[in-house]
Amino acid sequence: MPNSVLKGRSTRKTHTQTQTHKHTHKHDSIITVCPVMTGKPLLSFSHHSATSLGPLSRLLSTSTLFFLSSLPHSLSLSPSFSLSLSLSLSLCFSRSPVSVKFIEVDNREMKEKNPWQTPVTIIITVIGVIAIVALVTVAVLQNKPLPQKYKYGIVLDAGSSHTALYIYEWPAEKDNNTGRVEQKHSCKVKGPGISSYASAPVKAGESLRVCMEEAKQWVPGKRHHQTPLYLGATAGMRLLNMENSSASDKVFQAVEGALQKFPFSYQGARILSGQDEGAFGWVTVNYLDERLKQGLETRGALDLGGASTQISFVSDNYDGSESPSNSVTFRLYGNDYNLYTHSFLCYGKDQALRMTQAHQSQAGLATVLDPCFHPGYTATKNYSVLYDSPCVSDRKPKGAPDTFTHIGIGDFLQCQAAVKSVFNFTSCKYSRCSFNGVFQPLLQGPYGAFSAYYFVMNFLNLTDTSVPLEDVKEKLKRYCATNWDQITQQHPGVKLKYLAEYCFSGTYILTLLTEGYNFTSESYSDIKFIEKIKGSDAGWTLGYMLNLTNMIPAEAPDTPPLPHVGYVSIVSVIAVLLFILFIVSLRPLWPRCSKQPQIV
Numbered sequence: 369m370p371n372s373v374l375k376g377r378s379t380r381k382t383h384t385q386t387q388t389h390k391h392t393h394k395h396d397s398i399i400t401v402c403p404v405m406t407g408k409p410l411l412s413f414s415h416h417s418a419t420s421l422g423p424l425s426r427l428l429s430t431s432t433l434f435f436l437s438s439l440p441h442s443l444s445l446s447p448s449f450s451l452s453l454s455l456s457l458s459l460c461f462s463r464s465p466v467s468v469k470f471i472e473v474d475n476r477e478m479k480e481k482n483p484w485q486t487p488v489t490i491i492i493t494v495i496g497v498i499a500i501v502a503l504v505t506v507a508v509l510q511n512k513p514l515p516q517k518y519k520y521g522i523v524l525d526a527g528s529s530h531t532a533l534y535i536y537e538w539p540a541e542k543d544n545n546t547g548r549v550e551q552k553h554s555c556k557v558k559g560p561g562i563s564s565y566a567s568a569p570v571k572a573g574e575s576l577r578v579c580m581e582e583a584k585q586w587v588p589g590k591r592h593h594q595t596p597l598y599l600g601a602t603a604g605m606r607l608l609n610m611e612n613s614s615a616s617d618k619v620f621q622a623v624e625g626a627l628q629k630f631p632f633s634y635q636g637a638r639i640l641s642g643q644d645e646g647a648f649g650w651v652t653v654n655y656l657d658e659r660l661k662q663g664l665e666t667r668g669a670l671d672l673g674g675a676s677t678q679i680s681f682v683s684d685n686y687d688g689s690e691s692p693s694n695s696v697t698f699r700l701y702g703n704d705y706n707l708y709t710h711s712f713l714c715y716g717k718d719q720a721l722r723m724t725q726a727h728q729s730q731a732g733l734a735t736v737l738d739p740c741f742h743p744g745y746t747a748t749k750n751y752s753v754l755y756d757s758p759c760v761s762d763r764k765p766k767g768a769p770d771t772f773t774h775i776g777i778g779d780f781l782q783c784q785a786a787v788k789s790v791f792n793f794t795s796c797k798y799s800r801c802s803f804n805g806v807f808q809p810l811l812q813g814p815y816g817a818f819s820a821y822y823f824v825m826n827f828l829n830l831t832d833t834s835v836p837l838e839d840v841k842e843k844l845k846r847y848c849a850t851n852w853d854q855i856t857q858q859h860p861g862v863k864l865k866y867l868a869e870y871c872f873s874g875t876y877i878l879t880l881l882t883e884g885y886n887f888t889s890e891s892y893s894d895i896k897f898i899e900k901i902k903g904s905d906a907g908w909t910l911g912y913m914l915n916l917t918n919m920i921p922a923e924a925p926d927t928p929p930l931p932h933v934g935y936v937s938i939v940s941v942i943a944v945l946l947f948i949l950f951i952v953s954l955r956p957l958w959p960r961c962s963k964q965p966q967i968v
């Protein structure tokens with residue numbers, strides 16, 4: 369019927385079935401499923417110009433479209449569905465969903481009978497729709513979060529083996545800087561740690577320049593002056609300070625001079641105590657894990673550096689009364705923590721290697737056979753270099769030649785015995801000790817092991833602590849027995865110094881954990897070797913900055929009753945419900961869409 373028009377009759381259907389009217393008129397076509405006094409949902413597909421509708425219909429159509437488009441993203445409907453819904457509403461509230469022609473023909477007659485187009489109804493409709501649209505608009509716009517701005521902090525970790533720069537960022541608009549702090553960037557300084565520049569201190573300052581220039585690029589220019597810059601030096605500088613305090617002062621002066629040339633807010637350089645290093649490492653791990661904020665059981669921190677190693681954990685049977693020097697107390701987010709922490713100077717991986725080799729070379733011979741180095745490994749080394757550290761300087765054999773030939777034999781069990789010799793288990797004046805007469809409470813809870821613990825175990829493919837300890841030892845035994853040529857061929861990209869030492873390092877780590885700290889085959893699986901947590905490096909630097917900037921409150925901060933998204937969603941849902949309620953309340957005024965179509 370290409371030219372026919374379907375026309376509705378005003379007879380009302382008494383049953384509740386939904387009527388479908390189909391209309392084809394030149395270019396206009398409408399297929400509308402309109403609820404006939406049933407309250408069933410509207411569904412329509414229409415190709416119809418809104419201008420061809422009545423004034424109320426146009427108003428409803430426009431208002432509905434505006435209302436739907438003002439919904440937040442999470443609630444928004446597709447544009448086509450919104451258009452359809454709005455046109456359907458308008459059509460149903462007009463006197464006929466059928467055709468323009470039909471509307472025009474029927475208009476006069478319906479106007480007299482239908483109270484729908486009375487001025488009062490129109491005003492109520494307009495006010496209702498405007499109120500709902502206003503409610504949602506206010507919810508979305510007025511409570512809209514401001515564009516995110518950040519604050520920054522820079523910490524330089526001046527370690528014994530190298531220096532690293534970390535840039536942290538956190539949301540600027542949070543009160544008292546309580547927003548979550550994340551690592552934005554890190555930069556590894558080229559060359560050795562600053563303590564190695566004792567004979568040329570100026571170079572210590574110069575070595576930091578490249579990373580500091582990088583920091584200038586990473587921190588937005590307008591934030592430079594308010595960005596705090598800290599330098600913390602650890603065991604390398606502790607040792608230099610013990611050995612030669614004026615040399616350590618000169619290194620610090622050079623470093624300070626270099627750092628003050630940059631536009632950041634320089635907050636000073638200092639040597640961290642071993643206790644600080646351990647405690648701030650623990651804070652970092654538990655802050656990044658969000659265990660502090662949520663008041664959850666904390667994770668112990670195991671940190672292995674080049675010159676010192678730290679163990680820090682909370683234990684139920686440690687209240688600080690036994691060996692108070694190992695106790696650090698914190699009140700964070702409303703919770704009290706009594707932390708056990710100890711730093712073993714000289715038990716970082718590089719100094720422990722020196723101590724082990726010092727033990728092996730006590731005879732002062734020209735050849736030293738080393739079970740901790742691979743078979744086939746051979747190198748000429750200098751006695752004075754080996755003994756040039758306060759950790760071993762008093763043990764230098766008298767009458768030894770200048771150099772010795774260092775020969776690897778790759779025997780894990782012998783290596784383990786040599787490593788054990790650097791620990792003293794003979795005396796303990798406390799209820800229990802780790803080693804060297806140092807008190808240690810019973811181990812408790814999960815542990816995160818980072819820095820060299822991770823570098824070494826990751827290289828050796830031994831980070832999975834669910835693997836039984838005996839199997840780990842067996843793998844390491846095979847690795848140590850592998851010929852040096854084969855090792856270098858298998859790992860062409862790895863620095864030879866690191867590569868040569870991984871057999872020793874793995875053996876040292878297992879010995880330190882099991883013999884030193886008393887981890888058993890069972891509790892070994894409580895350890896997790898970690899490099900980063902949620903993108904931030906595990907280490908003392910973040911905890912240090914959080915402490916100095918007071919970014920962890922002692923008391924739990926008040927939180928708003930609802931986050932922004934929750935607030936907008938609730939208001940939007942209420943608005944939609946009001947809208948539905950409003951439409952339903954106008955039920956007596958609903959037009960009857962059940963006219964029988966007639967062919968004209």
Ligand SMILES: Nc1ccn([C@@H]2O[C@H](COP(=O)(O)OP(=O)(O)OP(=O)(O)O)[C@@H](O)[C@H]2O)c(=O)n1
Pocket residue numbers: 526527528529530561602603604672673674675676677716717718819820823824866873
């Ligand atoms: N891929 C890597 C990188 C580093 N290392 C070793 O890891 C140790 C460095 O650990 P780190 O935490 O950086 O120590 P420092 O800060 O330099 O030392 P400390 O804290 O004792 O001052 C060094 O022994 C280095 O040889 C490694 O074995 N493999």
